[in-house]
C-alpha cells in the first residue's frame with residue numbers, strides 16, 4: 001500500500017472535516033483528537049446528493065458508530081466502513097489514514113471498493 | 118420448533134424476500150437457501166418507475182448480500198431454475214447446479230404477457246418488469262423520438278409515465294373501450310383518459326394491433342384491425358401479466374386452467390412439501406397481482422413451515438395510485454356486480470373528478486368505490502368497506518366536497534380490528550399495542566410494526582391513528598433533543614446558563630453520551646451563541662455548525678454556495694446595485710431577486726467566498742445571515758415618504774429594526790416586516806414580527822409565518838409609540854429564544870405555550886413573570902456585541918486556509934459545472950456534466966474513467 005502525505009496536522013480541523021486530493025480522488029478527512037483512532041478518510045462524494053461535499057458534514061455518532069451527516073440531505077455515512085445507514089446498498093470508498101511525525105498520510109487507494117449496483 | 122430443515126426458495130422478488138425475512142424470524146435455525154433468477158437481489162418493484170425520477174438501483178434494494186449473510190441465508194443470484202425432481206427432492210438450475218430441499222417454496226412471480234402480434238420480437242419492442250428492462254428502455258429511448266405502450270391498464274399507464282419522462286412523444290393503445298378496465302367503470306375510465314391526454318399522452322382506445330411493420334417516418338408502424346395505423350420508434354408491451362408457473366408444470370403440480378400454481382389456505386401446492394406464494398400462486402381460482410396479498414401469503418408460508426397456524430383467506434384488491442399525476446382509486450366491487458346494489462355518483466367536470474360509491478341494497482353498507490381525480494376520501498371509504506361498518510344516514514356526504522360535518526373516519530372512530538396497513542397486515546389494535554409497549558412517536562411505531570413501509574399508501578391514516586392514540590392518552594411526547602442528550606432544548610439552555618458551560622464538549626461530558634450528531638450539535642451551538650454571543654467560528658464551535666453556518670453561506674445542490682448581502686428594509690442605492698452587478702459579473706454568479714427583498718448570488722465556489730465577500734464588504738455591504746437561524750429580512754413597503762396613503766415611515770423603521778436585530782441567533786430563523794398603512798403591502802401579517810403603521814403609531818402582530826404551514830400573525834398590541842414597540846419586540850423575541858424548542862418557529866412556539874397569546878401578552882406587557890428587565894438586558898448585550906461575521910472571517914489570517922477546497926492542492930472541484938440558461942449560469946445536470954467531460958478531450962481518457970468511477974462509487 002502506498003501512502004500519500006497531505007501535509008501537516010494543522011491542515012485538519014478538530015471534530016470536523018477537510019478535503020484532500022489524493023491520486024485524483026477527493027477524500028474527506030475527519031479528525032477526532034480524543035478518539036483512539038484520530039483520523040478517518042472516506043470519499044468526499046455524496047452519491048445521494050451527487051456532489052463533493054461530505055467533508056463539510058457534521059460528524060457524530062449513531063448507535064456507537066462514528067458517522068458524518070451529509071450536508072445536503074443528511075444521510076449518515078459511517079467513518080469506519082463507509083456504509084450509508086439509510087441506504088444499506090451504498091458503501092463509500094474508505095481510505096487508510098494515519099498521523100506520523102505531525103504529518104497526515106492517506107492511502108492512495110481505497111481499502112474496500114464496493115461498487116454500487 | 119424444527120431444527121435445520123432445508124428450505125429452498127426459488128425467486129427473490131418482493132414476496133420471496135418477505136418470506137425469507139419472516140422465515141428467519143420464526144425459525145432461527147432453519148437452513149435457508151435462495152435461488153434468485155435476476156442479477157439483483159430483491160428490490161422494490163412497486164417503485165420501479167422512480168428510477169426515472171433519479172432513484173438508483175441501490176435506493177430500491179430491499180436487502181443486500183451483507184444483510185443476507187448476517188441473517189445466515191445462502192443466496193445465489195442469476196440462478197435460473199430449470200427442473201424439480203420431487204422424488205429425490207432436488208432442484209436443478211440452468212447451469213447444472215443442484216440443490217436439495219426438505220421444503221420448497223416457489224416465489225417465481227409473473228412475467229409480462231406479450232400478445233402474439235406479428236413483428237413483436239424485434240429490437241425496441243420491450244417490456245417493463247425488471248431493473249434490466251429499465252436499462253433496455255432507457256437505451257432504446259435514447260435513440261427514439263416516440264413511444265407506444267400497448268395496454269392501458271395500471272402497469273401500462275405507469276410505463277407510459279416512464280417513457281414520457283424519458284422525453285418521448287407518448288401514446289397508449291388499449292384494446293378495450295376504456296382505460297383500467299379492471300379497476301374502473303366506463304365513466305371513470307373516460308375521465309382518466311381525458312386527464313391523461315391533457316398531460317400530453319395520446320390515448321387510443323378500442324384499438325387492436327394486428328401487426329408491427331417497418332415505419333415510414335419512424336422505426337415502426339402499428340397496423341390496427343380497423344385499418345388505421347400509428348408510427349413509433351419504441352414499443353412497450355404491457356398487456357397484462359402471466360404467472361411464472363412453468364416449474365409447476367415441470368414438477369407436475371396442479372395448475373389452474375388459465376395458469377397459476379394452485380394452493381390451499383396453507384399455501385401448499387398439490388405436493389405438501391412444495392409451497393407457492395406471490396403472483397405465481399392461484400388461490401380459489403384467483404391470482405393476486407399486488408404486493409399486499411403476496412406478503413400475506415409469505416407470512417402464512419413461514420408460519421406453516423415453523424409449526425404455526427396462519428391461513429391465507431383471500432385479500433382485498435383495492436388500490437390507490439397516482440398515474441401520470443392523476444389520482445385513481447378503486448375499492449371492492451367497483452363494477453357493481455353485487456345483485457341489487459345501488460350506486461351514488463358525484464361528478465365535477467370543472468375540477469375534473471369523478472367519484473362513485475356502490476352501496477348494499479339497503480344503502481347501509483359500502484361495497485365498492487371508483488375514484489378518479491381526487492382520492493382524498495379513499496382511506497375513509499376503504500375502512501367502511503373492510504370493517505363492514507354502518508354508513509351514515511346520508512352516505513353521499515362521504516364523496517361530496519366539503520359538505521360540512523363530513524364524518525371522516527379519523528383514527529379514533531375505527532374498531533381495533535381495522536386494518537391500517539395491508540402490506541404488513543397491521544391492525545389498529547397492533548398500533549395501540551405498540552404504543553402500549555412504549556412506542557411514543559410515529560417513527561417508533563413504524564419501525565416496531567413495519568406499518569407504512571410497503572407501498573406507503575397507508576401513511577396518512579397511520580399518522581392519524583398514532584396522533585389520536587397519543588393525544589387520547591395525554592402522552593407527553595418525548596422531547597429529548599436526540600439520542601445523545603436526554604433533555605429538551607430548554608433544559609439544556611438552563612444547564613448552560615446555570616453551570617456557565619461554554620463548550621459542547623463540556624456539556625457532552627457532564628450531561629450527554631456518545632459523540633453528538635447533526636441534531637444536537639447545531640442546537641447547542643445556537644444555545645451557546647445566544648447565551649454567550651461568542652464568535653460562532655471559534656475553534657471550539659466549528660464542528661457544531663451546519664456547513665451553511667461554518668462557511669457563512671448556503672450550500673446549493675451541487676456543493677457550490679450562495680451569497681446574500683444584507684439590504685436592510687429592501688432599500689439600496691444605485692451605487693450598491695452596481696457593485697453587486699459588477700461582483701456577479703466578475704465571478705460569473707447567477708443573480709436573483711429573492712422573496713425577501715434582496716439579491717441572491719448563486720454558484721460561488723467555496724474558495725471564492727472570501728474573495729467575493731472582501732469585495733462586497735469593501736463597498737459597505739454586510740452579511741445577510743441567509744444561512745443562519747437568525748433574523749432574515751425586515752420587509753418594508755415604501756411608506757409615507759412616497760406613497761400617497763402611507764401614514765408612517767415604514768422604510769426608515771424597517772431599516773432601524775433590521776439593524777437592531779441582525780445577527781441575533783434563535784431556535785429558528787425569524788422574519789419581520791413593516792407596512793406603512795393598513796393596505797399592508799409588506800405582508801407583515803405573515804411574519805414572525807409584523808408591524809403596521811396607524812395614524813397614532815404602530816400595531817404589532819406576532820408569530821405569523823408563510824412557508825409550509827402558513828399562519829397569520831396575531832394582533833398583539835395597538836397604537837404603540839416607537840420605544841414601546843421596540844421594547845415589546847425585544848421581550849417577545851428574547852422570550853422566544855429562551856423558551857422555544859430547537860427548530861421551532863415562533864408560530865409553533867406560541868401555539869404550544871400554555872395559555873397561548875394571552876399568556877404571552879401577560880408576560881410581555883404586564884410583566885407577569887417579572888422577567889422583562891432581564892429579557893431587555895439580554896437583548897441589549899447582544900445588540901451591542903454585533904459584528905459582521907463575514908468581516909471577521911476575511912480579516913482573520915486563516916480565512917484563505919479555511920475556505921480551501923483541498924488542503925493539499927490549489928485545484929477546484931471539477932464536479933461543479935455550469936451551463937448557460939437565459940443569459941446566466943445554472944448547475945449542469947448529470948447528463949450535461951457527462952457530455953461536458955466527454956467533449957473536453959484535453960482530459961486524458963484515463964482520468965475520465967477515474968472520474969466516472971468516482972461518480973459511481
Ligand code: SRM
Nearest residue numbers: 671679711712713714715717743749822823824825826862
Ligand atoms: C432565496 C429564497 C427564495 C427566492 O429566490 O426568493 C429562499 C431560499 C431558501 N429558503 Fe426560503 N427563501 C426565500 C424566502 C422565503 C420566504 C418568503 C419571505 O421570506 O418573505 C418564505 C416564506 C415565509 C416564511 O418563512 O415564513 C420561505 C420559506 C422557507 C422555508 C419554510 C419555513 C417554514 O417555517 O415553513 C424553508 C425551510 C426551513 O427554513 O426549514 C426555507 C428554506 C430555504 C433555503 C434555505 C433552503 C436550503 O436549505 O437550501 C433556501 C436557501 C437558498 C439560498 O441559498 O439563499 N424557506 N423562504 C428567499 C430568500 C429570502 C431572503 O432574502 O433571505
Ligand SMILES: Cc1cc2nc3c(=O)[nH]c(=O)nc-3n(C[C@H](O)[C@H](O)[C@H](O)COP(=O)(O)OP(=O)(O)OC[C@H]3O[C@@H](n4cnc5c(N)ncnc54)[C@H](O)[C@@H]3O)c2cc1C
Nearest residue numbers: 128130131132133154162197198225226395396406407408
Ligand atoms: C411497474 C410496476 C408497478 C407496480 N405497482 C404496484 C403497486 O402500486 N401496488 C402493488 O401492490 N403492486 C404493484 N406491482 C406489482 C408487484 O410488484 C408484484 O405484485 C410483486 O412484485 C409480486 O412479487 P413476487 O415476489 O410474487 O414476484 P416478482 O417480484 O416478480 O419476483 C419473482 C422473481 O422470481 C424470479 N424467477 C421466476 N422464475 C424463476 C426461476 N425459474 N428460477 C429463478 N428465479 C425465477 C423472477 O426473475 C423474479 O425476480 C407493480 C409491478 C410493476 C412491474
Ligand code: SF4
Nearest residue numbers: 709711712717824825
Ligand atoms: S420554495 Fe423551495 S425551492 Fe424555492 S427557494 Fe424555497 S426552499 Fe428552495
Ligand code: FES
Nearest residue numbers: 538540571572573
Ligand atoms: S398499506 Fe402498503 S405500506 Fe401500509
